[in-house]
Amino acid sequence: MLDKFREGVLVKPYERLSLEQVKWLDEASMQILADPGIWCYNERAAKLFKKHGADVREEREGYSTCWRVSFSSGLIKEAVAQAPSRFVLGARKPENRLLLDALVPRVYFGSGSEANVWIDVEMEPFASINNPDIQVKVPIFHKRRGDSSLLCRAARLCEQLEHLDFFIRPLNIQDPEVTSKNHDVNKFFASLNNTTKHVQAGLTETESLKDVVRMAEIIAGGPQALKENPIISFITCVFKSPLQLVDDTTEKVFGVVETGLPIVISSSPQGGSSAPIQEAGMVAQINAEILAGITLTQLIREGSPVLYGSVPVRARLDDLHDMYGCPEFNQYNIDCVQMARFYEVPCYSTAGVGDAKVPGMQATFEKLFTHLHMAMSGAQYIHYAFGLLDRTNSFCPVQAVLDNEQIGKIKHCLRAARVEPSVVDDMLKTIRKVMGSPHRLYARHSRKAMHAGEVSSPYRFETKEWKDNVLENALEYMKQLEKEAPPYLDQTTVEQIFNEIPGLLPGLRQTVS
Amino acid sequence: MGKNELLEKIAFNVIQGRLEAEDEGFDEGLEGKPAVTELVKEAIEQELDPKIIVLKGLTEAMEVVGKKFEGEDYLIPDMLASAECVGTAMDLLSDHLAGAGVEGKGKFIIATVAGDLHDIGKNIVAIMLKGAGYEVIDLGTNVPTEQIVEEVKKHQAPYLGLSALLTTTMRVMGEVIEKLTEEGIRSKVKVLIGGAPTSQEFSDQIGADAYCKDAFQSIDVLKALAS
Numbered sequence: 001m002l003d004k005f006r007e008g009v010l011v012k013p014y015e016r017l018s019l020e021q022v023k024w025l026d027e028a029s030m031q032i033l034a035d036p037g038i039w040c041y042n043e044r045a046a047k048l049f050k051k052h053g054a055d056v057r058e059e060r061e062g063y064s065t066c067w068r069v070s071f072s073s074g075l076i077k078e079a080v081a082q083a084p085s086r087f088v089l090g091a092r093k094p095e096n097r098l099l100l101d102a103l104v105p106r107v108y109f110g111s112g113s114e115a116n117v118w119i120d121v122e123m124e125p126f127a128s129i130n131n132p133d134i135q136v137k138v139p140i141f142h143k144r145r146g147d148s149s150l151l152c153r154a155a156r157l158c159e160q161l162e163h164l165d166f167f168i169r170p171l172n173i174q175d176p177e178v179t180s181k182n183h184d185v186n187k188f189f190a191s192l193n194n195t196t197k198h199v200q201a202g203l204t205e206t207e208s209l210k211d212v213v214r215m216a217e218i219i220a221g222g223p224q225a226l227k228e229n230p231i232i233s234f235i236t237c238v239f240k241s242p243l244q245l246v247d248d249t250t251e252k253v254f255g256v257v258e259t260g261l262p263i264v265i266s267s268s269p270q271g272g273s274s275a276p277i278q279e280a281g282m283v284a285q286i287n288a289e290i291l292a293g294i295t296l297t298q299l300i301r302e303g304s305p306v307l308y309g310s311v312p313v314r315a316r317l318d319d320l321h322d323m324y325g326c327p328e329f330n331q332y333n334i335d336c337v338q339m340a341r342f343y344e345v346p347c348y349s350t351a352g353v354g355d356a357k358v359p360g361m362q363a364t365f366e367k368l369f370t371h372l373h374m375a376m377s378g379a380q381y382i383h384y385a386f387g388l389l390d391r392t393n394s395f396c397p398v399q400a401v402l403d404n405e406q407i408g409k410i411k412h413c414l415r416a417a418r419v420e421p422s423v424v425d426d427m428l429k430t431i432r433k434v435m436g437s438p439h440r441l442y443a444r445h446s447r448k449a450m451h452a453g454e455v456s457s458p459y460r461f462e463t464k465e466w467k468d469n470v471l472e473n474a475l476e477y478m479k480q481l482e483k484e485a486p487p488y489l490d491q492t493t494v495e496q497i498f499n500e501i502p503g504l505l506p507g508l509r510q511t512v513s
Numbered sequence: 514m515g516k517n518e519l520l521e522k523i524a525f526n527v528i529q530g531r532l533e534a535e536d537e538g539f540d541e542g543l544e545g546k547p548a549v550t551e552l553v554k555e556a557i558e559q560e561l562d563p564k565i566i567v568l569k570g571l572t573e574a575m576e577v578v579g580k581k582f583e584g585e586d587y588l589i590p591d592m593l594a595s596a597e598c599v600g601t602a603m604d605l606l607s608d609h610l611a612g613a614g615v616e617g618k619g620k621f622i623i624a625t626v627a628g629d630l631h632d633i634g635k636n637i638v639a640i641m642l643k644g645a646g647y648e649v650i651d652l653g654t655n656v657p658t659e660q661i662v663e664e665v666k667k668h669q670a671p672y673l674g675l676s677a678l679l680t681t682t683m684r685v686m687g688e689v690i691e692k693l694t695e696e697g698i699r700s701k702v703k704v705l706i707g708g709a710p711t712s713q714e715f716s717d718q719i720g721a722d723a724y725c726k727d728a729f730q731s732i733d734v735l736k737a738l739a740s
Contacts, residue, residue, distance in 0.1 A: 438651070439636035444530060444594040448537060 004094040006165050008106040009411040013341075013378030016334045022342050025335070028284035029291060030073035037070035038243045038292050042250035048299050052079075069245075071292065079295040085344040087305040089166065089262060089381075090229035092196040092219065092487070097229070098166060098381070100307070100346035105378025107414070109371075109407050110166035111158055111400070112383035112392075113353075114202070118144040118154075118171060119389065119396035121359065123472050139471050141358050146171040146395070148178065148190050148505055153482070155194035157397050158386065160481040161404040163411060166198040167191055168235070168383050170395040175505065182503030184208035185215065188232065189497065190508055192219055196487045200264070200383075202235045206248065209255045211501050216261075218496050219489060226261075233262035235309065235348075238296070239289040241269030250296070257300040264348045265293035266309030270322060271332065273315045279328070283335040286312050290336075294345060307348040307381060310336030322391045324353040325366030330373040337377040349379030352403055357390040359399045359471060368406060375410050398471065401478045405460045412456045488512045516561055523552045523570035523602070528577050530594025532601055549598040553605045563609040567646075571599045575644065593637060596644025603646065617648050618739070623674040624652035624661050626685035631678035634708060634728075638674060641728040647672070647735070658685065662692045665702050672735065675721075677708040686711070687719035703738050705731055 017025070037055070040046045046067035050056040055070040085102035098108050120142040128134035144150065151171045158164050169187055178186055183204040191199045192215070203209060212232070220226040234256045238249045256263045267289040269275035271282045290308055297306045312332035316323045323329070333349055340347035351374035354366030374382050384392065385407060387400030430445045449455045460477065463469035488494075491511040498504055514522070529538035531548035538548075547555070556566050578595040581587040587595075603610075603617075610617070621642050625635050632654045643649045652664055665673055673693075677683040686706050693699040706716050707725040716724035722738070725731040 439632075439640060441593070441633065441636050441640070443590040443637070444532075444597060446590045447530065447539075447594060450588060450590060451539065 002088055002097065002099055005088070005097045005099040006095065006108065008098070008108045008165060009375065009414050010416055011105050011107055011376060011378050011414045012416070013105045013337075014334070014373075014376040015338055016331060017338050022338055025280065025284050025287060025339060026342065028280070029288040030076065032243070032284060032288040033071040033076055033292060034073070035070060036243070037068055038239075038245055038289075040067040040069050040245040040250075041065075041247040042245060043067070044254060045245060045250045045296055048296070052299050069292075071295070076291050076295050079298040080291055080343050080345065082298040082302050083294055083306050083343075083345050084303055085346070087262060087346070088230070089198045089200075089233055090220070090226075090231045091166075091198045092192070092231055094229075096165075096197045098198055100380045102341060102344040102346045102380070104380075105341075106380060107375050107378060107382060107411075108165035108380065109352075109375075109382045109385040109411075110164060110168055110198075110200075111154075111170045111386040111388075112168040112350075113388055113395070114169055114172045115388065115393055115395040116146055116172050116174065117390070117394040118146050118150045119358065119394050119399075120144060121396065121398050121471065121475060123475065136467075137469075137472055139359070143394070145174050147175045148173040148186055148508055151187065151190045152194045152508065152510075154387075154395065154397060154400075155191050156484075156486045157400060157478070157481060159195040159197065159487055160484050161386065161400060163404050163407040164197070164386055164400075166200060166381070166383075167195045168200045170387055170400075177505055180204050181208070182505075185211050185501050185503050186505055186508065188212050188215060189501075189504055192216070192231070193489050193494070193508065193510065194486055198233070199231060200233045200235060202237070203252050203256075206251050206255050209252070209259070211503075213259050213261070215497055215501050218500065219493060230261050230305075233264070235264040235266055236293075237266045237268060238293045239267045239269075241267060241274035241289060242285060243289060245292070245296075253293070253296055254300055257297050257304045260301070260304065262305040262307065263297060264307040264309040265290055265297065266311055266348065267293070268311035268313060270320075271312065271314040271328060272317060273320055275312070277314065277328070279331050279335065282312055282332050283339065286310055286332075286336060287339045291343070294343075306345065308336075308340035308343065308345040309348040310340070311350045311384075312336060323355060324391060325355045325362070325369060330370055333370070333374055333379075334377040337374070337379045341378070346380040348381045348383060349374050349377070350384050351375070351379075351382045352385035352407075353388045353392055355391060357394070359389070359396060359402060363389060363399065364402070364406070367403060371403070371407055372410050372413075375407075375414055398474050398478050401474050401481070402461070402470070405474075409456065409459075486510065514555070516556075516559065519552060519556050519559065519561065520566065520569045522547070523549060523556065523566065524574035524577075526552060527571060527574035527595050527598045527602075528581075530591055530598060532594070532598050549602055550605070553602045557605065557609060563606045563613050564615055566602070566606060567610070567615075571602055575599055589637070593640050596641045598644075599646075600640060600643030600649075603643065607648075618646045618735070619648065619672060620650060620668050620670040621647040621672040621674060621735075622650045622652060622661070622664050622668060622670045623676070624656040624664075625654040625676045625678075626661075626682055626689065627655055627657050628685060629677045629679050629682035630654045631708075632676070634678070635674070635676040638676070638707065638725075638728045638731050641732060642674075642735070645732050645735075658689050658692050661689050662696055662698075665693065666696065666698060669701075671702060672705065672738075673702050674705045674707070674725075674731065676706075677711065680710045683708065683710050683715065684719075686721065690720050705734060707731065
């Protein structure tokens with residue numbers, strides 16, 4: 001039994017769908033996988049599916065070869081049933097490990113995406129034209145191109161955010177020295193050297209997998225130690241919706257599954273363009289795509305740890321961009337969490353993205369909308385939850401700080417009720433005691449709960465004066481967090497990594513003195 | 514238990530906010546051990562100088578509590594718990610202090626005015642002022658104007674605190690002040706007002722001596738008025 005792991009929050013799941021509706025959607029997905037089936041562009045996968053009894057037909061599509069694959073529901077269900085319902089995502093610090101259990105709605109929140117843009121916020125004073133004595137500070141936003149030093153900074157900040165449970169690189173590294181060949185090793189090293197939390201990312205090149213895994217082995221203490229404490233895991237967006245298995249991503253699935261490390265099978269259809277906009281059609285299709293992906297993982301290696309990765313979004317109907325801050329996004333996503341639970345596979349879900357381009361009221365509204373709903377749904381692993389703005393195109397560190405506070409409140413809100421005989425007895429005793437006192441005040445009896453952290457605190461960035469200083473206060477708090485010592489790897493480990501792994505940028509080589 | 518040890522334990526329990534032996538405090542293993550009530554009684558039995566008990570056992574401990582509050586280690590419930598300990602200790606010591614020729618800081622009558630049943634803020638102020646060494650006479654809630662004035666006269670109290678939570682009852686505070694004037698005792702009593710809808714502006718408007726936004730300010734105001 002795992003003795004140390006992050007608590008997350010155990011919730012009583014909110015469910016949109018009845019069991020009957022879940023079964024209808026399951027049946028619809030099975031029908032989709034039988035007819036029309038999927039368009040597979042990877043030969044290895046097509047052969048593997050065929051070997052296990054799928055109906056596979058080769059077709060020419062333009063300049064490429066495609067295999068049309070029809071699955072029986074028996075094949076899918078048998079494979080999905082082999083996926084473990086419980087496994088651990090490791091971390092450099094044991095207390096930061098995550099315990100994923102499909103049957104236990106323990107919710108974890110983490111960062112996500114790979115935004116190209118970093119947004120800095122500065123507060124600039126402005127004076128009233130009518131009365132120069134009246135001054136306000138207004139946020140000014142500066143865009144910066146993401147690079148490896150900013151990714152390090154993001155990881156260090158995320159290390160300090162107490163409600164961020166895992167780290168998915170929120171920023172794309174676009175240094176001039178970074179190419180597709182060394183993108184992955186630098187991305188993983190920048191993350192692993194700056195946070196002790198679980199690190200997850202996609203792979204730019206399948207060829208980098210060997211080096212990335214070796215790096216993780218060095219940090220974890222060897223191949224066996226990495227198996228026992230998988231400090232890294234991988235995301236693969238294996239489907240191009242609708243229903244097309246992508247060649248190179250499928251190769252990455254083969255590679256990752258063969259290492260034995262955990263993998264996310266993620267799909268992100270857009271309701272209204274690459275999937276039906278209606279809830280039933282969207283969920284039936286994304287569920288079919290994810291099940292086909294999970295089937296692939298289990299046919300490659302039975303029992304390999306896999307997350308059901310649902311990122312269903314909706315199209316804006318004025319420009320067909322993704323739309324995250326809308327009710328349908330919640331509906332699609334909650335349904336997917338229920339589907340994952342039905343198949344007993346831990347769910348990688350999505351919350352906290354919005355359409356707002358900068359921190360502010362729209363961002364807060366949109367983020368709260370999904371942060372709360374998805375936590376209520378009992379998804380085990382919620383990504384995209386920190387700092388993302390402008391759909392998933394920007395990462396703003398102070399927004400991550402604001403999200404941390406919001407998620408903390410949500411975690412507190414959703415904690416299980418502590419109502420049991422011993423607690424009720426204590427409360428009765430207190431009530432009688434207070435009613436026997438001259439002042440009839442419960443304040444002194446709040447102390448134990450207050451100091452044990454059982455009672456929530458006021459909003460961290462509130463202002464006592466008659467104005468809204470949230471952003472300014474959050475920036476100040478962020479500066480304090482950024483003064484904390486980075487959790488760098490020790491010098492010997494870094495030396496070994498730099499000796500063995502090619503392509504690392506010298507500028508990333510910080511170590512503990 | 515030696516006298517110094519007894520004084521240290523009283524101070525320690527004030528800081529812990531432990532009124533009675535069954536209280537928990539912050540540190541593990543305190544439940545069941547004597548707290549402020551039991552320790553002060555023992556100190557009286559051992560005939561410790563009541564002034565020393567007040568100074569070393571209570572006042573210095575409350576200074577520590579105040580610093581913890583300023584440092585945000587303590588919140589209101591902690592302050593109240595400690596203040597309640599001091600208030601109770603003062604009750605136990607009152608006769609002995611009088612016997613030793615020690616005077617309190619004065620009588621403070623406090624009431625929620627007529628028509629208003631709210632008393633959380635009033636009770637907090639009462640606990641804090643008692644803990645600060647005032648003799649607090651709490652008249653309760655929904656107290657008629659005439660009764661408030663009668664109690665001020667009866668006790669010859671130098672201080673009166675009036676509380677209201679409702680915008681509809683706050684005007685009664687003004688009526689109390691008018692009544693004090695009518696009875697010819699307005700100059701003998703300092704009137705402090707407080708409560709959510711009140712303000713410095715309202716205090717000025719009805720002719721009160723001070724507006725207190727919270728219990729801490731009421732202590733500061735009283736200190737200023739006494740000097």
